[in-house]
Amino acid sequence: MIALEQVTKIFRLPHDRRATLRQRFVNILRKNTYEELYALRDINLKVGEGEFLGIIGKNGAGKSTLLKVIAGVLEPTSGTVSVNGNIAPFLELGVGFQGELTVKDNIILYGALLGMSRQEIERKYDWIIDFSGLERFVDAKLKNLSSGMQVRLGFSITVSVESPILLVDEVLAVGDIDFQKKCYDCFEDFKKHGRTILFVSHDLNAVERFCDRVVLLENGKIEAQGESGAVIAEYRGNMKPAQTI
């Protein structure tokens, strides 16, 4: 379903960022120096249909970059990415939301951004409203809703996309307990229906519970992969003992 071959992503971080003609002109004689950051290094990865793959690793290990490369948002510096089937990105909930529009308009806009057709959105509209529990606020402007409600709305819309592949990046960190339970129920459901899911999380218990296979990333490289219990144990073993303050 998803196959990555020797994917490398290098970010060039200029020491001083020149984003205007003026800055370029003023600094024309000064050489700009770069810091090269290997966000991903020779990643080879295959994800089969119906697999629930967990991706773990420390901050800055390249987890989010990996998902972005698969989603097509970032272009790899070298290597190939081939994806078979539609992707629903759960990279961040409700990024396309417009506060000035009503909840209803936002459902249409966000649905369209996630690749749904008009008929699909119409078909799922009632379900989305019901699932997010916002019946009373359909015609309210989104900016007047609490942030929790907005997240629920974003989640409900994303969940309703019928794509075979889901990329999930830490969405669970934001909700309350009820919401987290809802999310987990959803993922159980997806798993049953044989959808392919890539799950990035720091919540190792959740990863252990859902994932068949886990990839451990470190400094942009795959440090270990395999059966979830073993990889998580290795990750835990690598942890530095906490320092006393």
Next chain:
Amino acid sequence: MKKSVWSYIESSRKENLLGRKNYLFLTLTMAVTDFKIKYDNSVLGYLWSLLKPLLMFGTLYLVFSVFVRWEVENYRLYLLLGIILWNFLSEVTLNSMVLLEGKALILKKIYFPRWIIVIASSLTSLLTLLLNICVFFVFFIVSGIHFQTRGLYLIVYLAELYVLVLGLALLLCSVFPKFRDIHHIWEVFVQLGFWATPIIYPISIVPKKYHTLIFINPIARIIQGCRQALIGPGSEFLGFTNHIIIISVAACLFVVGLAMYNKLSRSFAEVL
């Protein structure tokens, strides 16, 4: 290494053509969204937005029909049409850059073909243009001029104008993330162009030897063509050669703009 990058692009292109067919819906939804936000989702919001071009028209009309007098028939319509068309150019080119910046967050998180943003913003402005043309026709009818069949040329000119302006917008947007001040620089150019194009003055006051210079600008040709189609006098801009010139410039700009945009938009998620 190079080869592998190309095969990546190949595969993503395939996905574009076959995988997802809802891009038209996404484009329209984005355009409607921008339109709703712009006019606050109300008719009065639209009327309010008419204030700016109408005030501009009123001021210029006052100055150039009371203080300075041009020998132009139907000067009111002549001026209004020029302002409306020029406003379209300035709005599409400037707004598309602003919208691109506003959509930076989405671009970093969700994949969709990047040209959708520019097309959507141009469609928003196109809707405004069509509404403004309706306002023009109100003035047109009040003036008691007869609509002739050659007035239908207006549609051809608007189509040419749209392609031309879209090409410009693509070109500007493709370099915008790397050179943010292109927005300010372009603003100055739009201002310059406004005076270098016969919008408020009749072409007859310009010495003959400068005419070639003025009509290098395809927009000047389009504006003159629209005027001659609707209010006259004369018909030298309705001819075949004029269309050929406009279409070839528009096509060139569009092709170059699209190619550059396609190439540079791949790194938008990183530089925006």
